[in-house]
Amino acid sequence: MGEAMACWMYQTQLDGVLGYCEIALNATKDKDVINIINESKRLGLIHKKKLDEFMKAESISPSDGYVQKPAINVDDVPNGVKQTEKDIVNTIQINLVTAFGLNASALSQCLRTDLQIIFFKIMTDVMIFGQSINILSEKRGWLRFPPTYHPN
Template identity: 35%
Template sequence: MANPFEAVWNSLKIAVDNSDEPKAPLHIVEAGDCWKYVTLMEEFIRYEEIGLNTTTDDEVKEILTDIVRLCESQVEKLSAFIKKEGIPLPDVTSAKPESRPDSIPLGVKLTDDEIMNGLAFKLVTCMLQCAKGQADAVRNDVGLMWFGFYTEWTNFGTTMKTLMRKRGWLKVPPYYYPPGIPDK
């Protein structure tokens, strides 16, 4: 069984021991993961802007505002890294203008339930992409960057799940009862 403390120690040793050696360039999969994640984050921000234009719920607005900050922070970090590595930035959708929630037709307007479940889906997508990026990373600095992003999503997800449970918005698959389980 792998020891998590040993894994952290080995990562720190690699980071310190290799500080004098030049870093290898990113391999094609690392570069692609970075490029794809910036695109994913930018599109996620557009969805959050739509949510902010749609909702009137203060708690949902707070979640959306926090997640916009998180996405923008990750985009800023990763964009700086990508530029430093010589990778061209992706062409992304421009920001949505602000609008009033009461001016959106009901057939188009997202409900708070739909906004929050869309955020949950996007959050899971981001976490999966971070895990893939970390698994693909050969360079230690790249792996640590992905781990940091993943940790931020995990922390944010617990807050979001609490609100979704409180409001009854959390989508739960049907429960599984194996054959022969005693009745409770």
């Protein structure tokens, strides 16, 4: 049951990420940010397909899936509801941290080698992609660091 639940949880998170990517594409004209969004979506679709295939072969019920959002003109989105490029990139970074955590937890509990390999590959993809986002964030001054801890 644990391995099936791990697949289902990550697949459900991917549904949210894929939907968010489509919404985010409607909020920016920044080429670098659009590239990050498209790469996030591309990786999400690859991971979703891999999990879909595994889950189908193992008779595990799939998640509800994500519903594609229509593309709209970025200028038609009011500024009061449009996320900034920094917000978009930070949200993608948080989703990567969540993905890594879900997959690390799943990997540590898996008994099946085939599923361990799937989760390990996803973690590797997430780390590599996360590094490219960190480079853009640092270049733009968006990389945020927690304050230094000074014990009393």
